Amino acid sequence: QKEVEQNSGPLSVPEGAIASLNCTYSDRVSQSFFWYRQYSGKSPELIMSIYSNGDKEDGRFTAQLNKASQYVSLLIRDSQPSDSATYLCAVISQGGSEKLVFGKGTKLTVNP
């Protein structure tokens, strides 16, 4: 069973701080990695994707991937109260199935 693990949180940070969200995955051949943001009562929306080892930056968001350690993270710089949401990590493997495997999510609260 391919698994994606996230700390459920809640993670609480003050406004303006860096929020760090972590995810590990069990399938070594996983190739594509995604971070979704989900506000309470809403559906998930894709905010970042990453495929290669290293960092990928998009505005205040940075995704980091380390395939050797089977670890992917999301950093949110200058956190805002509007970033308060649950963040879902998702992984897709190479070949065969096109299914995303989701972690259970980390709830982030940014305090003003």
Added chain:
Amino acid sequence: DVKVTQSSRYLVKRTGEKVFLECVQDMDHENMFWYRQDPGLGLRLIYFSYDVKMKEKGDIPEGYSVSREKKERFSLILESASTNQTSMYLCASSSSAQGPRVYGYTFGSGTRLTVV
């Protein structure tokens, strides 16, 4: 942008009723998925489809069936609704042409189903 539309935002049904949840996408995506999401359990895949008239069971198919008669529409059917099927139901779609590995899935807005 891809749009995935779920027909109902909120739905209340009685135990034993047959319930239809509809999902329509407008970008000619081959792949469509139904999930349910419950607190502490995350997203769980119920059924998915890679093409018209094709369907495959996900992780929790019991008590559900699906129909995909047209490419743009994927319906989830609760044959006889029970209270343990009270949940948020999410539909998603993706393109087969490299889509999922590059763009992930696009989700609909969800249907919150309550079975009483």
